[in-house]
Amino acid sequence: MKIDVTQPICDLDGNQISEPDQKLTLRSICERALLSFNDNLAADKKVLRYDVAMKIHKADPYAEITVEECALIKERIGEDFSPLVVGQTWSMLEAAANSDEGTDNN
Numbered sequence: 001m002k003i004d005v006t007q008p009i010c011d012l013d014g015n016q017i018s019e020p021d022q023k024l025t026l027r028s029i030c031e032r033a034l035l036s037f038n039d040n041l042a043a044d045k046k047v048l049r050y051d052v053a054m055k056i057h058k059a060d061p062y063a064e065i066t067v068e069e070c071a072l073i074k075e076r077i078g079e080d081f082s083p084l085v086v087g088q089t090w091s092m093l094e095a096a097a098n099s100d101e102g103t104d105n106n
Contacts, residue, residue, distance in 0.1 A: 001070065003096040005030065006061040009088055026092050029085055030056045033076035048072070070097060 005027035008016040017024045034053040038046075052072060056063045065073070070093050077089050 001067070001096045001100040002062045002064055003059075003070075003093060004061050005056050005059045005063050007092050009085060012084070024085075026089055027056055027059070029077060029081065029089050030073050033073065033080045036076070036080055049076070067097070 003026070005025065007026045009024035009026065009029060010016050022028060031053050034049045034056075041049075049072070052065070052069050055065065055069075074090055074093055078086055081089075
């Protein structure tokens, strides 16, 4: 599926959330979630997370991700972020998945 990773993360009034060094986007949230530290994670799982994060990081502006990668991203965001961020990012990811339904990706 293709996902526009430049989509903004906004407050409840629709204003893009900013941090001192950047404005929050789907890209920045996905990268943080995938690259967050976890002592108990096997090395191969860490490499998978890194590979998906790099795919998102290099996207301009669309990242091509698999259904499995999307599920991983949603899982990680769900564990690491607040309801405001989880709700928006999951909606963005699900919209991308739904836009791919019925599309022949061969």
